[in-house]
Amino acid sequence: xxxxxxxxxxxxxxxxxxxxxxxxxxxxxxxxxxxxxxxxxxxxxxxxxxxxxxxxxxxxxxxxxxxxxxxxxxxxxxxxxxxxxxxxxxxxxxxxxxxxxxxxxxxxxxxxxxxxxxxxxxxxxxxxxxxxxxxxxxxxxxxxxxxxxxxxxxxxxxxxxxxxxxxxxxxxxxxxxxxxxxxxxxxxxxxxxxxxxxxxx
Amino acid sequence: xxxxxxxxxxxxxxxxxxxxxxxxxxxxxxxxxxxxxxxxxxxxxxxxxxxxxxxxxxxxxxxxxxxxxxxxxxxxxxxxxxxxxxxxxxxxxxxxxxxxxxxxxxxxxxxxxxxxxxxxxxxxxxxxxxxxxxxxxxxxxxxxxxxxxxxxxxxxxxxxxxxxxxxxxxxxxxxxxxxxxx
Numbered sequence: 262x263x264x265x266x267x268x269x270x271x272x273x274x275x276x277x278x279x280x281x282x283x284x285x286x287x288x289x290x291x292x293x294x295x296x297x298x299x300x301x302x303x304x305x306x307x308x309x310x311x312x313x314x315x316x317x318x319x320x321x322x323x324x325x326x327x328x329x330x331x332x333x334x335x336x337x338x339x340x341x342x343x344x345x346x347x348x349x350x351x352x353x354x355x356x357x358x359x360x361x362x363x364x365x366x367x368x369x370x371x372x373x374x375x376x377x378x379x380x381x382x383x384x385x386x387x388x389x390x391x392x393x394x395x396x397x398x399x400x401x402x403x404x405x406x407x408x409x410x411x412x413x414x415x416x417x418x419x420x421x422x423x424x425x426x427x428x429x430x431x432x433x434x435x436x437x438x439x440x441x442x443x444x445x446x447x448x449x450x451x452x453x454x455x456x457x458x459x460x461x462x
Numbered sequence: 463x464x465x466x467x468x469x470x471x472x473x474x475x476x477x478x479x480x481x482x483x484x485x486x487x488x489x490x491x492x493x494x495x496x497x498x499x500x501x502x503x504x505x506x507x508x509x510x511x512x513x514x515x516x517x518x519x520x521x522x523x524x525x526x527x528x529x530x531x532x533x534x535x536x537x538x539x540x541x542x543x544x545x546x547x548x549x550x551x552x553x554x555x556x557x558x559x560x561x562x563x564x565x566x567x568x569x570x571x572x573x574x575x576x577x578x579x580x581x582x583x584x585x586x587x588x589x590x591x592x593x594x595x596x597x598x599x600x601x602x603x604x605x606x607x608x609x610x611x612x613x614x615x616x617x618x619x620x621x622x623x624x625x626x627x628x629x630x631x632x633x634x635x636x637x638x639x640x641x642x643x644x
Contacts, residue, residue: 327531328529328531328563332563362533398604398605398606398622399604399605399606402604417593418592418593418605421590421591421592421593422590422591422592423592424561424563424564424588424590425563425564425590428590429590430590433593449593452593453592453593453596453597453603453604453605454592454593454596454605455561455592455596455605455606455607456604456605456606456607457531457532457606457607458532458534458606458607458608458624459606460533460534
């Protein structure tokens with residue numbers, strides 16, 4: 262009887278575990294986000310509330326080291342250039358733990374931003390408190406958020422060819438921003454791309 | 463007595479619901495693992511790769527998505543190599559699907575295979591529209607690597623995580639003996 266009970270318990274446990282293990286927490290499209298205060302490479306603390314003029318934000322979890330991030334750097338710079346004046350600046354956030362990835366340290370972020378001439382904030386998620394709230398899993402990982410309601414409008418990739426910019430045929434983020442600016446519905450609100458897992462200690 | 467009846471009933475239900483997942487262990491031909499070192503890597507689009515992700519034979523396939531530039535992927539590769547060796551006679555086959563940049567196959571991927579003396583088969587997945595095939599490979603996959611798919615003709619499980627040998631072996635054992643009541 263004892264064995265049967267144990268077996269039954271194990272069976273129930275296995276079934277419960279199977280249903281509870283893979284829960285992907287974090288913001289979904291339509292959710293309202295919590296503002297944050299993170300340190301920019303110039304030492305200033307940045308919050309979304311600081312942007313009085315903005316219509317929204319292109320929040321991009323990215324880093325120095327991930328080849329997919331590096332492959333997208335010029336595209337991130339171009340996005341900011343095109344949409345900052347239209348009210349949607351880029352906010353880049355490095356979610357990696359600098360101890361786990363020394364080349365993603367705050368000092369190395371400053372160097373990278375200078376080399377590439379970033380004209381947008383490049384924030385460090387110190388203590389890794391912000392990226393889990395977003396549910397970001399990789400770099401690069403884009404979230405478009407509107408300012409007035411702090412609602413997530415888009416989650417995903419920059420375009421449909423992360424590895425090769427010459428083969429891009431669909432610019433997801435630009436299409437989403439153009440739709441928002443025109444007051445239209447975004448046709449693709451969630452896309453995926455390969456990326457580097459976010460590094461923790 | 464009543465409790466015993468209910469318990470037996472539940473166990474019976476559990477038994478029939480798990481029954482279909484029984485895996486047949488068929489002897490696989492012994493392969494010489496030391497000699498089949500790869501010096502070329504075949505490039506696949508998703509449509510070409512798809513048949514390798516849904517084979518219906520008696521094997522258990524362990525498909526690891528990785529890249530030479532991905533630190534945690536490189537770190538866990540030896541575990542997959544070890545699994546491939548130790549479970550070769552138990553009908554387990556490891557496939558390493560590289561997501562390296564196509565331009566770096568000759569410069570980085572092939573030298574890496576040689577240097578690490580990789581015995582598992584390595585293929586390159588080169589396909590834009592990642593949005594389409596990431597969701598098709600598994601609806602829960604965000605696209606982060608390392609990621610691993612384990613499947614046989616009865617079931618498939620997807621893991622967006624890193625593995626150590628113990629965890630990997632536990633998963634394989636679950637595939638080899640899916641019915642805990644047996």
